[in-house]
Amino acid sequence: MNFLFKFIFYIIFLINSTLCFVPNGLFHNSVIINDRLLIIGGTRSTSSYELFYLDLSKSFDNTNLPWNSLEGDLPVYGTFSSTAIVSLDNSTIFLIEGETRNSKTEIFGFSNKVYTYDYLNSKWTTASITGDSIPARYHMTGVIDDSGIIYMFGGENAESYNDMNTLDTSSMTWKNLSIINNLPPLSGSYSASILPNGIIVYFGGRRDYNTLENMKDIKLFDTKKNEWSYMDATGDDVDSRYRFSSVLTPDGYIIIFGGSKTNGGINVSPRLAILDTNKSPYEWSIPSSSKVNSPPSIYGHTANLYNNYMIITFGQDEDNNVYNSIIYLYDITNNTWVTRFDPAPAPSSSPSSPSSSSSSSTSSPKFLKPLLIGLGTGIGAVVLICIAIFIFRKKVESPVLRIAGSAEMR
Ligand SMILES: *[C@@H]1O[C@H](CO)[C@@H](O)[C@H](O)[C@H]1NC(C)=O
Numbered sequence: 184m185n186f187l188f189k190f191i192f193y194i195i196f197l198i199n200s201t202l203c204f205v206p207n208g209l210f211h212n213s214v215i216i217n218d219r220l221l222i223i224g225g226t227r228s229t230s231s232y233e234l235f236y237l238d239l240s241k242s243f244d245n246t247n248l249p250w251n252s253l254e255g256d257l258p259v260y261g262t263f264s265s266t267a268i269v270s271l272d273n274s275t276i277f278l279i280e281g282e283t284r285n286s287k288t289e290i291f292g293f294s295n296k297v298y299t300y301d302y303l304n305s306k307w308t309t310a311s312i313t314g315d316s317i318p319a320r321y322h323m324t325g326v327i328d329d330s331g332i333i334y335m336f337g338g339e340n341a342e343s344y345n346d347m348n349t350l351d352t353s354s355m356t357w358k359n360l361s362i363i364n365n366l367p368p369l370s371g372s373y374s375a376s377i378l379p380n381g382i383i384v385y386f387g388g389r390r391d392y393n394t395l396e397n398m399k400d401i402k403l404f405d406t407k408k409n410e411w412s413y414m415d416a417t418g419d420d421v422d423s424r425y426r427f428s429s430v431l432t433p434d435g436y437i438i439i440f441g442g443s444k445t446n447g448g449i450n451v452s453p454r455l456a457i458l459d460t461n462k463s464p465y466e467w468s469i470p471s472s473s474k475v476n477s478p479p480s481i482y483g484h485t486a487n488l489y490n491n492y493m494i495i496t497f498g499q500d501e502d503n504n505v506y507n508s509i510i511y512l513y514d515i516t517n518n519t520w521v522t523r524f525d526p527a528p529a530p531s532s533s534p535s536s537p538s539s540s541s542s543s544s545t546s547s548p549k550f551l552k553p554l555l556i557g558l559g560t561g562i563g564a565v566v567l568i569c570i571a572i573f574i575f576r577k578k579v580e581s582p583v584l585r586i587a588g589s590a591e592m593r
Contacts, residue, residue: 206235206250207508208497209483210426212267214276215239216302218526220487220494221253223278223300224262233257234300237510239489242525246509254305257298259283264321268333270352276300277310277333277352281321293340295319297350314356317348322371322425326383327352328406334383336375336404343369343391347404365411367402372425376437378460381406384437386416386458388425395423395444398456401465416458418467422451428486430493432515435461438493440513443482443501450480450501455513470518477520478511479503490527491516 211225218240224233234253243249261284268277280294295317297310323338333350337343345367347360373388373396385402389395398421401414427442437458442451455473459466484498484507495511512521 205508206497207506209499209506210263210282211485211497212265212278213485213487213494213496214267214269215487215489216269216273216276220489220496221276222485222496223267223276224257224265225497226261226263226284226483239524240526242523245512245522245524248510255300255307257307259294259296259298261285262294266323266325266335268325268327271327271329271331274302275352276302277325277350279323279325279333279335279350280319281323281338293319293321297355310355312350312355312357314351315348315359317357317359318344320344320371322388324373324375325350326375326377328377328381332406334375334377334404334406336383336385337367337370337373339371343371343389345369347409360409362409362411365413367411367413368396370396370402372427374427374429374437374439376429376431377406378431378435384431384458384460384465387423387427387429387439387442395425398423398467414464416465416467417462418459419453419456419469421453421456421467421469424451426482427451428484428495430486430488432488435459436515438486438513438515440486440493440495441478441481441484441498443480454478454480472518473513473520475519481507488515492521492524494524 206222208222208225212223214221214223218238220237220239222235234255234257235250236253237248237250241249259280262278262280263282265281266279269275270277276299278298278300280296280298283292283294284290285292297312299308299310300306301308318340320338320340323335325333325335327333331352333352335348335350337345347362349358349360350356351358367385369390370385370388373385375383375385377383383404383406385404386400387396387398399416401416403412403414405412422444424442424444427439429437429439431437437460438455439458440455443449444451453469453474454477456467456469459468478495479500479502481498481500485496487494487496491514493513493515495513497507497510500507512524514521
């Protein structure tokens with residue numbers, strides 16, 4: 184009897200931790216390494232998932248996502264509104280901490296710690312960094328140049344910043360560039376993309392809680408000269424916004440999505456717009472096809488580009504006032520929203536290509552399947568229990584969700 188109880192408990196536990204893994208989130212980070220979309224940190228209704236990934240070598244529907252967990256617990260609990268940058272060789276993720284939440288006290292704070300994740304060995308380390316001391320901040324976005332220098336501009340804390348700092352990832356040294364000429368206004372929650380010519384394009388975001396930037400005011404930082412310059416973009420009007428996402432396509436288009444206008448989260452229009460950096464000055468346009476089947480208004484999501492897809496992950500769904508647990512797929516080749524992801528039919532990469540570190544966690548569903556079949560009629564009941572646990576969890580967690588959601592309002 185005791186054994187049976189333990190057995191059932193174990194099965195429920197297994198199912199709950201695999202089939203019921205439906206993460207959601209806000210203010211997380213996402214990066215792509217090889218064929219995995221990795222999600223790091225964030226504010227979510229179940230805060231225990233610090234690192235997990237989506238396998239982009241397989242097809243999936245955007246509402247039925249095969250998430251996998253990755254080994255390696257972050258040295259901290261609950262980091263969000265931070266920035267994560269991948270090293271040039273895809274071996275390391277640099278996570279520059281933003282806001283934090285203490286697991287015991289639930290108290291929010293912020294930190295300027297840098298964590299490194301050794302991707303091949305699944306290990307987080309708190310980096311020891313020399314050089315200038317850089318005050319803690321959040322809502323900043325770092326970019327890495329082709330020599331392995333991370334540029335981190337502005338961000339927010341009790342107030343906003345407009346300083347430019349660099350982290351040399353080979354020597355792990357912070358440097359405040361102490362630029363005086365042409366300094367941009369205080370800036371947080373902006374978009375940052377580095378072009379192949381070493382110019383970083385910044386726009387959007389806010390100066391303070393009440394002042395959003397005009398989306399046509401483009402700030403350019405030349406990483407070769409360490410100089411700021413400015414440009415007035417032309418083209419379609421795009422609502423000012425912050426907490427939005429952006430990706431840079433290989434042919435020089437910056438695609439933005441979502442965001443909010445005020446702290447209350449008022450819908451932005453258009454939801455999607457494209458900045459052409461090949462034109463001089465840069466030009467905004469709104470593809471009419473992007474309005475068809477558009478996702479709802481969301482903010483605090485992330486976007487990554489993989490082959491022809493812009494992958495939008497999670498965020499706060501303003502239309503339905505929930506944490507988003509699905510992803511949205513935008514096909515950049517014909518400017519349409521799609522629901523199915525298919526890996527590129529790559530003729531060059533043969534099936535024998537090294538599948539790198541196939542993590543051990545993928546073996547548990549394989550082990551689970553025959554076990555479930557063996558359970559026969561029992562499976563229905565178990566799945567029901569699983570759903571019940573899931574619903575129960577959601578109910579229990581809703582206060583946490585509210586606390587987390589209010590972090591931004593401080
Ligand atoms: C790193 O991963 C990205 C994303 O898949 C890929 O485009 C790039 O070629 C990879 N770089 C290296 C050096 O493996």
